[in-house]
Structures are given as structure tokens and as C-alpha cells.
Amino acid sequence: PTNNPTPKKPVKDVVNESGTTINGKAVKPGDILTYTVSYTNTTGEDRDVTIKDKIPEYTTYVENSADNNGKYTNGEVVWTKRVAKGETWTVTFKVKVNEETYGKEIKNIARTSDGVLDIDTNPTTNPVPPKTPPVPPTTPKTPLPKTGNEATNGVYAGLATLLAGLGLALRRKRKDEE
Structure with missing residues (x-):
């Protein structure tokens, strides 16, 4: 009998600097976002797995932030590892939201390849609200000057x-x- 376990979709998340999940939450220019991808090997055998994650538009990769020997080249982080059957492998990297990024949406998705299947993760999104115009300073109401002595x-x-x-x-x- 052939064992064809159903592949488990890899899970993508985005967290803030304190480690709180912020998928779907607003971010602002200058914020540091940490992306995580978790792959669980449900194939029933050890696999050579590759995870590729393009740096999202409106962000800049934080140098040397990819863990697990992730390599950053040409706007993409790539990890490779032999993952044992039943093992879960999680990788992370960081980006900084670009200055003057207002009224945009930061979207990210990764792709895993296990030698048999290429599977995309769930997408993550973070809106960047429009820039609020500066509030003009309010001048205090001063009484009218006396015109005569x-x-x-x-x-x-x-x-x-x-x-x-x-x-x-x-x-x-x-x-x-x-």
C-alpha cells in the first residue's frame, strides 16, 4: 500500500518587536516586522526542504536577520534543510517598513518545496494608514488690545x-x- 499523507500547509505569521502577532493589524513607517514560516513534514519520510520568501514591497530587509542559515539575495530569503518526517521547522527574518510608506498594504507570502510539492503559505497583510495632515497650532484667544490709554x-x-x-x-x- 502507498502512504500518501495529506500535506500540511506551511504557516506564515508576522509579529512585532515584542513578539505579538500582528497579521491584519496596521503598522507604520519605521516599524520592524518579523516574519515566520513553519513547515511540518507530514510526508512520512525525511525531505530536503527549501523555503523561499520574497521581501515584501514597501519594506527593507534587516541585514543578517534571517535565522537557520537563511541566505538573502536578490530581494529574497532562501533556506534549505533536510527535515525529518514529523519534524516542524520554523524560520524567521526581519524587515523595516520604509519611510514615507502611507496608505499602502504590506503583503507577504512564502513558498515551500519538499521535492514533491510546492506549497504557498497563507498570506500576511499589514495596512499602513494614510499620513495624517499636521494639525495647525491653535492660537490662544487673546483679548483685543486697548486702543486708548x-x-x-x-x-x-x-x-x-x-x-x-x-x-x-x-x-x-x-x-x-x-
Whole structure:
């Protein structure tokens, strides 16, 4: 009898710097994303496995971040290993979200080859929200400046009182002369 176990699809994930899964979550320019690919050998025999993962658009590969002897060339990380039957092999690498990447979506998918089947992983996506326009500074409401000197108002009031007093004095003097 031939044993044809159903191949298990390799699993792709993306995590932030603290190790939290962020697949489907928004990221921003400058963020470091770590991609993981896990392959489980369900073929029933040892296999020479190759995992290839293209660096996603809008990101830059972080130098020397590929583990397990992953080699970065021409925008792609490639790993090869003999994986024992039943063994799970996980590989990782990091990218940095490019500056000025706004309103885009970062997508990533890897491909595994075990000598019999080439299988794509599930895709990962991370939206980068649009750049928010800078908020103009709010100017504090300042009271209107006084247009006259308060001392000037007092001078006018005093002058008016003086003129009124002078007018009364002249009137009285006129009455007295009559």
C-alpha cells in the first residue's frame, strides 16, 4: 500500500518587536516586522526542504536577520534543510517598513518545496494608514488690545468737569453783574 499523507500547509505569521502577532493589524513607517514560516513534514519520510520568501514591497530587509542559515539575495530569503518526517521547522527574518510608506498594504507570502510539492503559505497583510495632515497650532484667544490709554480717559473726565465748573462760574458771575 502507498502512504500518501495529506500535506500540511506551511504557516506564515508576522509579529512585532515584542513578539505579538500582528497579521491584519496596521503598522507604520519605521516599524520592524518579523516574519515566520513553519513547515511540518507530514510526508512520512525525511525531505530536503527549501523555503523561499520574497521581501515584501514597501519594506527593507534587516541585514543578517534571517535565522537557520537563511541566505538573502536578490530581494529574497532562501533556506534549505533536510527535515525529518514529523519534524516542524520554523524560520524567521526581519524587515523595516520604509519611510514615507502611507496608505499602502504590506503583503507577504512564502513558498515551500519538499521535492514533491510546492506549497504557498497563507498570506500576511499589514495596512499602513494614510499620513495624517499636521494639525495647525491653535492660537490662544487673546483679548483685543486697548486702543486708548486709561490715563487719557481720566484726563478727559477731569477736563469735562473743569469746563462744566468754569461754565457755572461764568454764568454766576454774569448773574451777579446784572
